[in-house]
Amino acid sequence: MKLLLIKILSSIIFLTSTSSFACSISARVSIVGNEFPAIQTVGSGAKECKGAKVSANLTADHQKINVAGMSSEPAEYTSAIVANTSIVALLNEDLIRPLDSLVKKHGKGLKKNQLITIDGKIMAVAFMANAQHLVYRKDILKKLNIDVPKTYEEMLSAAKKIRDAGLVKNPVGGAYKAGWNLAQEFNNMFIGYGGSHFKGNTAEPNVNSESGVKALEMMKALSNYMNPDFLTHDSNATNAEFRAGNVAIMNMWGSRAATLVDADGVSDEVKNGMDIAGPMTVGGGKTPASTLFWDGWTVAKKISDKEAEATFIAMTNAIRPSIMDNDEIRKQAVWLIDGYKPTEAAKGVFAAAKMSTTPYPMLPYAGLMHSAIGKEISDFMQGKESAKKTLSDIEDAYKASAKEKGFL
Amino acid sequence: MKHKTFFWFILPTFLAMFFFITLPIISVTIQSLHTPHENVLVTVENCDPFGCKKATSINHEATQNLKKNNPLGKYVGLDVYFDRGHLAIEQVKDLWSKTNNFFEFLKLTADLPFYKALFFTLTFTFTVTPIMLVLGLLIALGVNSFNKKLKGLIIFFSLLPMIVTPLIGSIILFWMIDSRGIVGNLLQILFEDPGLSLKASTFLTWIMLIVYGVWHAIPFSFIVFYAGLQTLPKDQIESAQIDGANTFQQTIHIIIPHIMPLITFVTLMQLMDNFRVFEPIVGFNAEAHATSLSWIIFNDLGGETRQLSAAATSSILTILGIIILLLPVLIKTWKEFEFKK
Numbered sequence: 001m002k003l004l005l006i007k008i009l010s011s012i013i014f015l016t017s018t019s020s021f022a023c024s025i026s027a028r029v030s031i032v033g034n035e036f037p038a039i040q041t042v043g044s045g046a047k048e049c050k051g052a053k054v055s056a057n058l059t060a061d062h063q064k065i066n067v068a069g070m071s072s073e074p075a076e077y078t079s080a081i082v083a084n085t086s087i088v089a090l091l092n093e094d095l096i097r098p099l100d101s102l103v104k105k106h107g108k109g110l111k112k113n114q115l116i117t118i119d120g121k122i123m124a125v126a127f128m129a130n131a132q133h134l135v136y137r138k139d140i141l142k143k144l145n146i147d148v149p150k151t152y153e154e155m156l157s158a159a160k161k162i163r164d165a166g167l168v169k170n171p172v173g174g175a176y177k178a179g180w181n182l183a184q185e186f187n188n189m190f191i192g193y194g195g196s197h198f199k200g201n202t203a204e205p206n207v208n209s210e211s212g213v214k215a216l217e218m219m220k221a222l223s224n225y226m227n228p229d230f231l232t233h234d235s236n237a238t239n240a241e242f243r244a245g246n247v248a249i250m251n252m253w254g255s256r257a258a259t260l261v262d263a264d265g266v267s268d269e270v271k272n273g274m275d276i277a278g279p280m281t282v283g284g285g286k287t288p289a290s291t292l293f294w295d296g297w298t299v300a301k302k303i304s305d306k307e308a309e310a311t312f313i314a315m316t317n318a319i320r321p322s323i324m325d326n327d328e329i330r331k332q333a334v335w336l337i338d339g340y341k342p343t344e345a346a347k348g349v350f351a352a353a354k355m356s357t358t359p360y361p362m363l364p365y366a367g368l369m370h371s372a373i374g375k376e377i378s379d380f381m382q383g384k385e386s387a388k389k390t391l392s393d394i395e396d397a398y399k400a401s402a403k404e405k406g407f408l
Numbered sequence: 409m410k411h412k413t414f415f416w417f418i419l420p421t422f423l424a425m426f427f428f429i430t431l432p433i434i435s436v437t438i439q440s441l442h443t444p445h446e447n448v449l450v451t452v453e454n455c456d457p458f459g460c461k462k463a464t465s466i467n468h469e470a471t472q473n474l475k476k477n478n479p480l481g482k483y484v485g486l487d488v489y490f491d492r493g494h495l496a497i498e499q500v501k502d503l504w505s506k507t508n509n510f511f512e513f514l515k516l517t518a519d520l521p522f523y524k525a526l527f528f529t530l531t532f533t534f535t536v537t538p539i540m541l542v543l544g545l546l547i548a549l550g551v552n553s554f555n556k557k558l559k560g561l562i563i564f565f566s567l568l569p570m571i572v573t574p575l576i577g578s579i580i581l582f583w584m585i586d587s588r589g590i591v592g593n594l595l596q597i598l599f600e601d602p603g604l605s606l607k608a609s610t611f612l613t614w615i616m617l618i619v620y621g622v623w624h625a626i627p628f629s630f631i632v633f634y635a636g637l638q639t640l641p642k643d644q645i646e647s648a649q650i651d652g653a654n655t656f657q658q659t660i661h662i663i664i665p666h667i668m669p670l671i672t673f674v675t676l677m678q679l680m681d682n683f684r685v686f687e688p689i690v691g692f693n694a695e696a697h698a699t700s701l702s703w704i705i706f707n708d709l710g711g712e713t714r715q716l717s718a719a720a721t722s723s724i725l726t727i728l729g730i731i732i733l734l735l736p737v738l739i740k741t742w743k744e745f746e747f748k749k
Contacts, residue, residue, distance in 0.1 A: 064710035084456060094468045118465060119452035126457055178696035201451060201464055228608035229587060232693035294457050336457055359458045364447065364466050371713045378696035400492040404717050406446040
């Protein structure tokens with residue numbers, strides 16, 4: 001009885017504390033970040049704060065502007081929403097500040113695993129996890145009696161069956177747009193085959209290997225089942241293809257898969273047929289051919305302490321545990337926020353974490369490698385050169401830029 | 409014009425050019441001779457939601473000192489100019505000694521990023537410029553012979569391609585030529601090839617970019633030539649007509665010589681414009697098939713990598729390219745000027 005009373009009391013306290021929760025700040029907050037549903041939620045959550053102006057610039061081009069926008073004195077952006085890929089550029093230029101004292105003062109609702117620490121200092125607060133995993137049409141697989149693919153080899157044979165049956169002409173989808181997207185697909189496959197991008201703890205490249213060749217060949221094999229324009233398709237375009245019913249199986253971001261079929265004009269067939277599964281392995285390997293990501297926010301270094309505090313308060317407000325009560329928001333991502341109960345849409349990313357998928361490396365020179373891969377790999381995908389030549393081109397391009405940036 | 413009047417007349421332009429063209433070029437040149445300092449790397453423990461791990465990171469305190477003492481970075485002379493991302497001297501030498509024939513050498517050289525971009529940029533410049541000159545002149549002649557009432561309307565519509573922002577124009581066309589778009593689909597029907605895709609083949613992508621380039625640039629040459637046609641010497645044409653010259657002969661012998669200075673002007677402008685082709689490559693998502701010098705600069709500056717020195721070097725090389733390209737036309741103009749004096 002006593003226990004029940006405590007429970008009721010505490011829930012009342014909890015309710016009143018959330019409903020009376022008001023966020024007030026005293027200095028400007030300016031956010032830059034990528035745009036997908038979960039980040040839009042965070043952006044509008046920060047805007048709920050009263051007392052000073054909160055603005056958010058959420059765009060797919062965020063990586064092109066965040067470094068420049070945080071380099072000036074004072075910085076234009078007081079916070080950048082980043083992932084483990086993009087935080088590196090900000091760390092390299094020393095543009096974000098340690099958050100330890102602010103976390104102590106205002107960060108009561110944050111869980112320990114949300115705090116990203118570099119050399120013991122909290123540099124970012126993560127709010128969601130992300131990974132690429134399988135998204136497929138269960139109605140089509142069922143019609144042809146195909147099991148849900150667990151490996152890329154199975155994906156290929158499923159693709160063949162679907163095409164042969166005449167159900168979908170180009171059944172495989174993938175964000176294979178030349179540049180960042182294509183390089184990310186290579187990273188996945190390369191890790192899946194057991195490759196590692198650098199030699200040990202050095203900045204020396206290590207992609208010209210057996211795993212590299214196999215990864216490229218698998219990508220080429222998959223591309224035979226894709227829309228011939230695949231080198232121009234980013235994840236938005238690939239999703240559009242899926243919505244239109246032109247794609248039956250694809251490797252897609254968890255953050256986009258959840259709300260994939262919510263758009264207007266998607267046929268019921270696609271809406272009811274869509275399902276999610278974990279990431280696939282490749283070549284008999286145990287590590288999935290995928291990478292784990294977190295998305296989180298940072299606070300700029302070159303702003304006043306007052307602005308930094310306001311930014312911290314607004315961003316913490318945006319990811320407060322009570323937003324987990326909203327079903328729409330809960331569905332948008334695999335939140336790392338306290339009180340999150342996974343939805344159906346989260347099972348892909350959860351499977352990725354359970355299968356101990358490799359997290360994307362937070363290395364100062366990882367971005368240079370990524371960009372070198374993105375630049376060189378499309379020649380191979382078009383059949384213009386051999387896998388070996390492409391891999392050695394990647395290493396040469398990487399070495400030239402790493403030398404310029406002072407890493408080699 | 410008196411020298412003093414000329415001086416006051418040109419001063420504002422001169423100042424603007426100095427501050428907005430000369431100074432930036434000097435700054436970019438200096439940038440291209442320097443690279444960032446070597447980073448002092450340390451191994452630290454990083455923790456994220458997926459666990460803790462030893463990883464490499466930059467030691468900012470140590471790097472900061474280097475930066476403070478030498479804010480420009482490390483002086484490397486022409487190193488960046490000669491590296492693989494630019495002139496690739498070493499790689500080209502290597503290819504020269506390794507390959508058996510010139511064609512193979514060219515093919516492999518064109519695989520290096522700078523030469524690949526240069527190859528497309530030059531192809532684009534030297535196809536778009538002449539096609540646009542000829543078509544612009546033909547349209548101007550055509551419109552000039554139209555009924556006065558119709559002229560205004562036709563001029564307005566002919567100018568539309570130039571009014572549309574290049575990036576927007578190319579994105580619109582990008583979706584029209586998609587294999588499911590209106591143009592892409594039409595081509596599939598016309599050629600009876602359901603697998604035809606303009607975006608999947610390098611050759612067709614180049615053609616598409618060139619067609620776009622011509623489409624976008626024609627209004628400029630058209631309107632300049634059209635203005636020139638309004639000043640045609642009527643008596644000369646009349647006497648030519650009396651002598652029995654047909655339209656073609658009149659065009660070749662009277663009209664073209666008359667508007668020659670305009671042709672030189674348009675050529676000059678378009679060579680410069682086309683050499684820095686950029687927006688269509690972004691708009692058409694064509695970077696897998698075609699890159700240009702400007703695109704390389706953009707790509708180096710953006711994203712996670714921010715290779716400022718590489719971008720500065722590409723900029724200087726682009727400027728040198730434009731100078732080389734314009735030299736013949738400039739020399740010709742100068743000679744004519746001297747001759748007239």
